[in-house]
Amino acid sequence: MTAVPTLxxxxxxxxxxxxxxxxxxxxxxxxxxxxxVGGPCSHEQAWRFLAMEIGHWALRGYGRWTVEERATGAVxxxxxxxxxxxxxxxxxxxxxxxxxxxxxxxxxxxxAARAYAYDTLGLDTVxxxxxxxxxxxxxxxxxxxxxxxxxxxxxxxxxxxxxxxxSPAQLKEQAA
Numbered sequence: 001m002t003a004v005p006t007l008x009x010x011x012x013x014x015x016x017x018x019x020x021x022x023x024x025x026x027x028x029x030x031x032x033x034x035x036x037v038g039g040p041c042s043h044e045q046a047w048r049f050l051a052m053e054i055g056h057w058a059l060r061g062y063g064r065w066t067v068e069e070r071a072t073g074a075v076x077x078x079x080x081x082x083x084x085x086x087x088x089x090x091x092x093x094x095x096x097x098x099x100x101x102x103x104x105x106x107x108x109x110x111x112a113a114r115a116y117a118y119d120t121l122g123l124d125t126v127x128x129x130x131x132x133x134x135x136x137x138x139x140x141x142x143x144x145x146x147x148x149x150x151x152x153x154x155x156x157x158x159x160x161x162x163x164x165x166x167s168p169a170q171l172k173e174q175a176a
Contacts, residue, residue, distance in 0.1 A: 002057045002058055002061050002062075004016035004017075004057050004063070004065070005116070005120075007065065007112045007113070007116060008070070008112075009108050009109065009111075009112050010070075010108070011069065011070055011071070011105070011108060012067055012068065012069065012070060012076070012105060012108055012109055012112075013067075013068045013069075013070055014065035014066070014067055014068075014079065014080065014109055014112060014113070015065055015066050015068060016054075016057070016065070016066070017050060017053045017054050017063075017064065017065065017066045017078065018054065018066070019050075021050060021066050021075055022046075022047065022050060024075035024097055025046050025047075025049065025050050026043050026046050027097065027098060028046075028077075028095070028097045028098060029041050029043075029045070029046035029049065030046075031098055033096075033097070033098050033101075034095075036130075036131040036133070036134045036137065037095055038156070038157075052084070053078060056082065056083075056084065060081075060083055062080070062081045062083075062090075062116075062117070062121060063080055063081060063082070064078045064079060064080030064081065064082055064093060064113075065078070065079060065080045065109070065113070066078060067079050067096075067105060067109050069100075069105075075097065076096060076097055076100040076105050077094065077095050077096040077097045077100055077105065077106070077109070078093075078094070078095045079092075079093070079094040079095070079106065079109035079110055079113055080092070080093070080109075080113045080116075081093075081113055081116070081117055081121075081126070086154065086155065087129075088127070088129075088152050088162070089125075089126075089127055090117065090123060090126050090127070091126060091127045091128050091129050092110050092113050092114055092117070092126050092127075092128050092144075092165065093128065093129070094106040094109065094110050094128075094137070094140060101136065106137075106140045107140055107143045107144060110128075110140065110144055111144065114126060114144070114165060118168040118171075119168075124167055124168060125164065125165065125167055126165045127146075127149070127162050127163060127164055127165065128140075128141045128144075128146055128162075128163040128165065129152060129154075129160040129161065129162060129163070130160060130161045130163065131157060131158070131160055131161075132151075132158075132159055132160065132161060138161065138163070141163035142163075144165060145165065145166045145171075145174070146163035146164055146165045146166070147163065147164055148161055148162070148163055149162045149163065149164040150162050
């Protein structure tokens with residue numbers, strides 16, 4: 001098994017997903033908030049989604065983290081690197097759980113995940129995929145500086161927008 005590193009930002013802790021996340025996962029997949037990522041669905045299917053998140057780390061050596069608020073320890077979502085079979089390339093994905101949207105958490109956590117992808121894994125590019133109708137996720141991609149590159153048709157999710165993130169060199173240039 002790959003050890004899952006813990007990342008910290010000013011307001012968030014990104015930690016390994018695990019069984020203690022099931023109540024938050026069930027709540028998310030019970031709701032319409034999950035409609036762009038395979039829900040709403042049963043607890044059995046939500047359990048499988050969590051198992052996939054955990055297994056992704058073992059299969060790829062990277063994955064998505066459970067996002068906790070530093071101040072409260074509350075589970076706010078799942079953010080990180082995702083590249084299951086059938087995906088065009090590694091992506092930074094974000095799912096914020098009920099009540100945590102609109103606080104900038106997706107952007108903050110995605111920046112940490114992108115830094116990990118570039119600085120630790122040595123990737124030179126990443127994408128984000130958003131469902132066509134998911135304007136909130138598209139806005140996060142734009143806040144991260146990603147540009148709309150095209151579309152990708154996924155066998156279960158249908159047509160998705162492909163957002164290309166700035167490369168490590170472009171990020172350095174932008175910061176200068």
